[in-house]
Amino acid sequence: MTVTSTSGASRTEPPAPPGDTSRVSATARIEARPDGRGGTALPLLAGAGPLAPRRTRAPVPGEAHVTLVGAMSAPLGGDRLAVEVGVAPGARLRVTASGATLALPGAGSDPADYRIRLTVGQDATLHWLPEPLVSVCGSALRQTTCAELAPGARLLLREEQVLGRHGEPCGRLTTRLTVRRAGRPLLDQELDCGPGAPPGWDGPAVLAGHRAIGQLLLVQPEFESGPVQPQTLGEYAALTPLGGPAALVTAVAPDALTLRTILDEAASDLLNDRFEAVRS
Amino acid sequence: MSRSALLILADGRFPAGGHAHSGGAEAAVAAGRITDAVSLHAFCRGRLHTAGLVAAALAAAAADGVEPLALDEAADARTASAALRTASRRLGRQLMRAAHAAWPDPQLDALAAALPRGAHQPVVLGVAARAGGLGPLDAAHCAAYESVGGPATAVVRLLGLDPFDATAVLAGLGPDLDTVAERAVTAARSAAVQGVEALPAASAPLLDIGAETHAARATRLFAS
Numbered sequence: 453m454t455v456t457s458t459s460g461a462s463r464t465e466p467p468a469p470p471g472d473t474s475r476v477s478a479t480a481r482i483e484a485r486p487d488g489r490g491g492t493a494l495p496l497l498a499g500a501g502p503l504a505p506r507r508t509r510a511p512v513p514g515e516a517h518v519t520l521v522g523a524m525s526a527p528l529g530g531d532r533l534a535v536e537v538g539v540a541p542g543a544r545l546r547v548t549a550s551g552a553t554l555a556l557p558g559a560g561s562d563p564a565d566y567r568i569r570l571t572v573g574q575d576a577t578l579h580w581l582p583e584p585l586v587s588v589c590g591s592a593l594r595q596t597t598c599a600e601l602a603p604g605a606r607l608l609l610r611e612e613q614v615l616g617r618h619g620e621p622c623g624r625l626t627t628r629l630t631v632r633r634a635g636r637p638l639l640d641q642e643l644d645c646g647p648g649a650p651p652g653w654d655g656p657a658v659l660a661g662h663r664a665i666g667q668l669l670l671v672q673p674e675f676e677s678g679p680v681q682p683q684t685l686g687e688y689a690a691l692t693p694l695g696g697p698a699a700l701v702t703a704v705a706p707d708a709l710t711l712r713t714i715l716d717e718a719a720s721d722l723l724n725d726r727f728e729a730v731r732s
Numbered sequence: 733m734s735r736s737a738l739l740i741l742a743d744g745r746f747p748a749g750g751h752a753h754s755g756g757a758e759a760a761v762a763a764g765r766i767t768d769a770v771s772l773h774a775f776c777r778g779r780l781h782t783a784g785l786v787a788a789a790l791a792a793a794a795a796d797g798v799e800p801l802a803l804d805e806a807a808d809a810r811t812a813s814a815a816l817r818t819a820s821r822r823l824g825r826q827l828m829r830a831a832h833a834a835w836p837d838p839q840l841d842a843l844a845a846a847l848p849r850g851a852h853q854p855v856v857l858g859v860a861a862r863a864g865g866l867g868p869l870d871a872a873h874c875a876a877y878e879s880v881g882g883p884a885t886a887v888v889r890l891l892g893l894d895p896f897d898a899t900a901v902l903a904g905l906g907p908d909l910d911t912v913a914e915r916a917v918t919a920a921r922s923a924a925v926q927g928v929e930a931l932p933a934a935s936a937p938l939l940d941i942g943a944e945t946h947a948a949r950a951t952r953l954f955a956s
Binding site: 630631 | 756760763765766771774775776777778779780781782785805806808809810811812813814815817908928929932933934935936937938939940941943944945947948
């Protein structure tokens with residue numbers, strides 16, 4: 453365990469004063485490396501606080517599969533959570549989650565802070581496929597995902613944000629996705645929604661009332677010689693090559709299920725090389 | 733600072749090619765998301781606080797003397813849409829020619845030589861502002877204003893919107909423009925110390941999606 457401090461107490465207790473102990477500060481760590489027999493070992497698999505990574509049966513030979521199990525509702529306002537994932541050169545890791553992450557209001561007005569750090573080495577593969585992040589009414593969360601990739605690393609990453617549970621307004625949600633490859637910036641995007649966000653976030657230039665937003669990113673060295681052609685995937689989704697060897701699908705949808713259908717189809721087409729490449 | 737240089741750089745008649753681009757407004761009109769002055773205002777406000785803020789911060793940082801090639805990489809990472817990257821570099825190349833004529837400067841020449849196919853437009857704007865004796869706040873104001881001026885002018889042509897209404901939309905955004913320019917300068921100052929990752933990266937999913945939809949259309953009035 454790598455808990456720096458945890459409540460140990462039930463969430464149902466009355467709000468504690470500032471500097472209180474109801475806030476969770478926890479970092480979960482996952483490290484994958486080749487096991488020397490063509491497979492992938494997990495020398496480090498450490499949960500903390502509400503984050504519990506479990507090794508699960510890998511559907512693909514040679515790959516390790518970890519499921520993030522939400523041990524309690526989190527993050528609450530004021531919580532400081534982090535997940536650090538390292539995939540050593542040559543290893544193959546898939547990380548999924550057992551359920552959606554709910555950003556919930558905390559005792560005070562402090563936002564929660566959730567940092568995800570992904571490091572993928574040379575000839576290593578990471579599939580980072582969590583479930584949606586749901587911004588519950590009254591919550592405030594800042595999530596940052598930073599991926600640091602070696603030149604020959606492969607990354608498939610999916611992020612989905614859902615603004616409010618069914619029929620409720622969302623909280624404040626700020627998500628930033630920063631991807632660096634070979635030490636250079638590849639993708640840097642921030643989405644800021646909900647009460648207190650800069651004006652226009654729900655307007656015709658940004659979301660126009662859509663409640664589910666998703667991104668699917670595939671980084672792989674093969675795109676260096678044959679990047680995908682930009683194309684639209686229906687009215688509210690598009691596939692575009694990035695400045696480096698990567699393809700990004702951006703989609704908005706009325707709900708999480710519609711969004712997932714779009715992203716799943718795009719992921720399958722991308723991984724099976726069914727999109728047309730630019731002839732070089 | 734030279735107020736005259738600011739007026740020349742911000743003038744819609746400055747021959748930098750901006751008139752051929754709608755800043756995503758044509759796609760939004762085609763999708764029925766802009767239909768009148770009210771929805772134009774909402775569109776411009778959203779664009780200003782996302783793409784406009786990012787452009788203003790890049791321009792302010794370039795005007796402040798942050799390394800233009802690092803800013804160009806940062807702009808690339810912050811422009812997910814391939815269609816928008818192409819448009820931004822094309823506009824950067826055209827702005828470079830106009831700026832070179834207006835304010836010949838070795839820093840402009842160095843950027844043009846390093847990126848002959850065009851640097852991102854806000855980066856060129858910042859270097860041009862610097863060459864014209866302007867400061868980061870001037871450059872940020874120029875970029876922020878451009879981010880809404882283009883769409884407002886385009887919608888006059890696309891919808892036959894009354895030009896007086898379009899101008900009222902822009903004037904109504906005055907306080908937002910000031911806020912964005914100031915935020916951009918603050919971010920640019922951070923970037924000078926901490927590196928370009930300190931620059932804002934505010935994105936607008938529908939601008940990115942609409943840019944690809946627009947690029948795929950056979951007939952269109954504006955390039956982007």
